[in-house]
Amino acid sequence: MDTELLLPRVAYFSMEMALEPGMGTYSGGLGVLAGDHMRSAADLAMPIVGVTMLSRQGYFRQTIEAGAQVEHDATWDPSQYARRLPAKVRVTIRGREVWVGGWKHMVGSHCEDSKAVPVILLDTDLPENDAEDRKLTSVLYGGDETYRLCQEIVLGIGGVRMLAALGYQIQKYHMNEGHAALLTLELLRERVAAGESRDKAVMGVQAHCVFTTHTPVPAGHDQFDYPLATACLGPIVKDLNLPELAGKERLNMTHLALRLSNWVNGVAKRHAEVSRTMFPGYQVHAITNGIHPWTWASDAHRKLFDQHVPHWCHEPELLLHAERIPAGELTAAHREAKQALIGLLQRSGGKRLETDRFTIGFARRMTDYKRPSLLFSDMERLLAIAKKYPIQVALAGKAHPRDELGKRHIARLHEWAKELGDRIPIVFVPNYGVEAGRLLVSGVDLWLNTPQRPLEASGTSGMKAALNGVPSLSILDGWWLEGCEEGITGWAIGEDGPHDDALDSKALYDKLEKVVLPLYYENPEGWLAVMRGAITKNGAFFNSHRMVRRYMLEAYSR
Ligand SMILES: *Cc1c(COP(=O)(O)O)cnc(C)c1O
Numbered sequence: 001m002d003t004e005l006l007l008p009r010v011a012y013f014s015m016e017m018a019l020e021p022g023m024g025t026y027s028g029g030l031g032v033l034a035g036d037h038m039r040s041a042a043d044l045a046m047p048i049v050g051v052t053m054l055s056r057q058g059y060f061r062q063t064i065e066a067g068a069q070v071e072h073d074a075t076w077d078p079s080q081y082a083r084r085l086p087a088k089v090r091v092t093i094r095g096r097e098v099w100v101g102g103w104k105h106m107v108g109s110h111c112e113d114s115k116a117v118p119v120i121l122l123d124t125d126l127p128e129n130d131a132e133d134r135k136l137t138s139v140l141y142g143g144d145e146t147y148r149l150c151q152e153i154v155l156g157i158g159g160v161r162m163l164a165a166l167g168y169q170i171q172k173y174h175m176n177e178g179h180a181a182l183l184t185l186e187l188l189r190e191r192v193a194a195g196e197s198r199d200k201a202v203m204g205v206q207a208h209c210v211f212t213t214h215t216p217v218p219a220g221h222d223q224f225d226y227p228l229a230t231a232c233l234g235p236i237v238k239d240l241n242l243p244e245l246a247g248k249e250r251l252n253m254t255h256l257a258l259r260l261s262n263w264v265n266g267v268a269k270r271h272a273e274v275s276r277t278m279f280p281g282y283q284v285h286a287i288t289n290g291i292h293p294w295t296w297a298s299d300a301h302r303k304l305f306d307q308h309v310p311h312w313c314h315e316p317e318l319l320l321h322a323e324r325i326p327a328g329e330l331t332a333a334h335r336e337a338k339q340a341l342i343g344l345l346q347r348s349g350g351k352r353l354e355t356d357r358f359t360i361g362f363a364r365r366m367t368d369y370k371r372p373s374l375l376f377s378d379m380e381r382l383l384a385i386a387k388k389y390p391i392q393v394a395l396a397g398k399a400h401p402r403d404e405l406g407k408r409h410i411a412r413l414h415e416w417a418k419e420l421g422d423r424i425p426i427v428f429v430p431n432y433g434v435e436a437g438r439l440l441v442s443g444v445d446l447w448l449n450t451p452q453r454p455l456e457a458s459g460t461s462g463m464k465a466a467l468n469g470v471p472s473l474s475i476l477d478g479w480w481l482e483g484c485e486e487g488i489t490g491w492a493i494g495e496d497g498p499h500d501d502a503l504d505s506k507a508l509y510d511k512l513e514k515v516v517l518p519l520y521y522e523n524p525e526g527w528l529a530v531m532r533g534a535i536t537k538n539g540a541f542f543n544s545h546r547m548v549r550r551y552m553l554e555a556y557s558r
Contacts, residue, residue, distance in 0.1 A: 004168070005166075005168060008047065008169040008170065009048055010047065010049075010172045010174055010556050011050075011159075011168070011170045011172070011173050011174065012034070012037060012051065012176065013052075013174065013175050013176060013180035013183060014031070014176035014179075014180065015030075015031075015053060015151070015177065016028075016030055016031030016034060016052065016053075017031050017035050017052040017119060018035035019038070019081070019105055019119060020081055020105075021433065021435045022076060022080070023076060023105070024074045025052055025054070025058075025121065025140070026059070027059040027141055027398070027400075028398070029461075030176070030177060030214060033176070033267075033289055033460060035107075035292075035295075035434075036544040037547070038119060039107055039294075039295055040290075040543075040544040040547065040548045041107075041548050042115060043109045043110075043111040044314075044548065045114055049119070049170075050118070050119035050120065051122070051155070051159040051162070051163065052120075052121055052122070052155075053121065053140065054103060055137065055140040056076070056078065056123070057075050057138045058073075058075065058076055058139075058140060059074060059140045059141065060072060060398070060401060061074040062398045062432070063431070064428060064430050067415060068407070069398070069399055069410050071401050078121065078123075082104055082105040083104050084101070084103050085101065085102040085103060085166065087102060087162065088101050088126070089158060089164075090161075091154065091157050091161065093133065093136075093153050093154070093232055093233075094232050096130055098130075098133045098136065098158075099124065099128045100154055100158035101122075101124070101125075101126050102122055102123060102166070103120070103121040104119070105121060106118055111313045111314040112314060114314070120159070120163070120166070122154055122155065122158050122159060122162060123137050124136040124158075125137065136151055136154050148222070149229065149232050150232055151179075152179055152181075152253070155183075156179075156181060156182030156183035156184075156185065157182055157183065160186040172209070172555075173187070173208055174209075174211075174556070175211045175212065175257050176212050177214045177215070178211075178213070178252075178253030178256070178257050179222060180257075181211075181253040181260075182253075182256075184256060184260035185240060187208065187209070188240055191205065198240065198241070202245075202259075205260050206260055209257075209260050210264075210265075210555045211258060211264045212265050212267065212287075213264065213267075214458075215254070215457065216274045216275065216278070216454055216455055217455060221252055221253060222253040223252045225250055226242075226243065229242065229251045246259070254279075263554075263555045264282055264283065264285065265284060265285040265286060266284050266286050266457065267286075267287070267458040267478075268288045268478045268482065269288065270454060271454075271478065272284045272285060272286035273286075287550050287551060287554070288482055289460050289544075290463065290542050290544040290546050291464050291544055292544045293312065293319075293539070293544075294313050295434075295438075296441065296442075296463075296468070298336070298337040298438065298439075298442035298443070299336070300332075300333040300334075300442075301442065301469070303333075304325060304330070305319070308321070308322070308324060309321050309322060309325075316539070316540060316543040317541075317546070319467075319539045320536045320537075320540045321536075322536050323532060325532075330528065330531060330532065331528065333469070334442075334468075334469055334470075337443045337468060338355060338444075338445075339355065340443055341353075341442070341444065342355065344443075345394070348429060348430060350427035350428070351427050352425075357390045357391065358391050358445050358446070358521070359393070359394060359445045359446070360394070360444060360446050361393075361441065361443075361444030361445075361447050361448065362395050362396075362447075362448045363394070363397055363432050363436070363437065363441075363461065364449070365398065365399070365400075365406070366399040366403075366406040366410050367399065367403055367405070368405045368406065369456075370450065370452075371451065371501070372397065372409045372413060372450075373413070374501070374504060374505055374508060375508065376412075376413075376416050377505040378506075379416075379419075379420075382424065382509070383424070385512060385517065386423060389513075389517035389518070392425040392426070393424065393426045393427070394440060395427065395428045395429070396428065396437075396440060397410070398431070410428075413428060414428060438464070441461055441464040441470060442464075442470065444465070445470065445520065446471060446473055446516060447461065447465035447466075447470050447471070447472045447473070447490075448473050449472060449473075449474035449475060449480070450475055450493065450504065451475055451477050451478070453497075453498065453499040456475070456478035459474075459477070459478040462479065462483070462490075462538075463479065463483070466489065466538035466539050467535065467538070467539035467543070468535075469539075470531070470534060471530045471533070471534045472489075472490040472491070472534075473490060473492075473493060473508070473511060474491075474492065474493060475493050475499075476492050476493075476494070476495065481496065483538045483542055485533065487530065488530065488537065489534050490533075491511050491515060491516060493507045493511060494508075495507075
């Protein structure tokens with residue numbers, strides 16, 4: 001008998017999940033967080049099962065041609081990473097029966113006392129299905145609104161049925177963002193079909209659901225018109241009176257998930273506050289995100305921590321003892337990580353960066369609110385600073401294929417790189433993903449983040465940098481409001497307040513010129529102290545072990 005089926009489990013649903021670098025099941029931060037959630041759950045031997053989409057064609061592979069993003073198919077081979085399951089379930093979508101199959105991938109661990117945890121990848125590419133339906137699990141965040149809604153039906157409703165068909169006993173359903181919210185409809189339908197009144201069924205479902213929201217602006221929430229919802233979902237929209245649960249005007253996935261969960265959280269303290277004002281009447285808790293320590297430490301830092309902080313992998317809180325790592329070894333590990341990054345840049349055909357030059361890293365989804373152009377907003381000032389203190393910049397990031405503004409940012413960054421030439425060497429690493437990400441966060445000297453407040457719900461890349469002793473220079477938003485100790489773990493750009501591009505730009509240059517760069521070039525010991533602070537204060541705390549332990553205790557067990 002499969003021991004996975006003996007214990008009741010938490011089912012963790014996410015549209016995307018970064019499981020292995022070669023698996024195209026993620027696009028960015030949300031997926032990386034979901035993958036880290038599963039990896040920490042495995043390290044801590046938690047009873048959990050993940051549910052996500054197979055996304056056989058992935059998100060997309062990015063190359064840069066003539067300074068512009070080009071998107072390529074990113075088809076991958078599931079049989080290299082997962083085992084096809086014999087179970088199949090049926091879901092009615094757009095009036096057609098769609099068969100949903102599954103693959104099982106096991107998430108392993110590098111820690112003692114760990115236990116691999118399963119993730120089920122949903123797949124509609126089955127010969128029984130209509131040609132159009134076979135593509136429903138192909139492209140992550142692809143297609144139009146209808147495609148998206150159909151995908152969410154596969155994830156939510158198909159996912160619940162698949163878990164049941166496989167024999168899992170599920171104690172809690174955790175929705176990582178609103179994409180999975182339709183799972184609540186399936187749970188409701190089951191209860192009503194078993195004879196419960198709708199109101200009683202609503203309470204029953206709430207007791208089994210946990211929802212994590214990630215989007216601090218109303219426009220960011222998935223919404224669908226009711227005629228489209230009815231066309232895709234069928235009579236259940238009316239039978240369960242969906243408008244009463246999910247919004248009168250439109251089917252709002254966030255509203256549905258909020259309404260049917262008895263435990264809801266935002267992903268940082270500020271984000272929870274913002275969410276409370278956005279959703280009056282709901283108690284929104286805060287569990288600040290974290291990153292998976294082993295996954296995000298560079299090769300050199302893994303060795304360093306193994307030697308000086310035994311058991312850090314299972315208990316990353318122990319990284320507070322990084323205080324005792326000899327200065328020479330900490331510097332050497334950073335140099336090794338920097339060399340590894342420079343090696344990657346050379347392989348990708350970019351400019352050669354210099355080991356001794358101060359390196360600023362900025363890598364994230366290329367989208368307007370992250371303000372990738374802020375560092376270059378006053379070229380004269382930037383050049384004047386670079387004359388005094390040499391700098392170089394490593395950039396990376398994908399823009400969603402339909403995000404024209406994001407693509408324009410990529411093009412502009414390339415124009416500036418050309419214009420600046422050797423005065424400020426700039427390299428853009430194509431196809432940002434977890435592999436390039438690990439080299440970037442550990443190989444630069446400073447991690448820059450310039451989001452428009454309060455749109456950075458949490459942000460996690462700065463946590464990855466901190467674990468590797470790379471301090472952040474960041475706008476006070478998301479996790480940085482909790483992680484920033486000025487001059488100890490890194491630095492703030494400006495104050496906590498409403499966003500203002502001009503003020504933020506000036507604050508960024510001031511801090512670079514007057515505080516960060518002089519410390520790096522003129523006070524190596526002082527710089528090393530900040531590197532240590534990043535590890536002992538941020539690395540020890542902002543990890544996904546703490547995060548999943550909190551979910552376990554505060555969300556899953558009530
Ligand atoms: C960590 C990570 C992100 C999220 O970083 P943010 O700081 O939230 O922007 C996105 N993409 C990849 C590949 C990552 O590794």
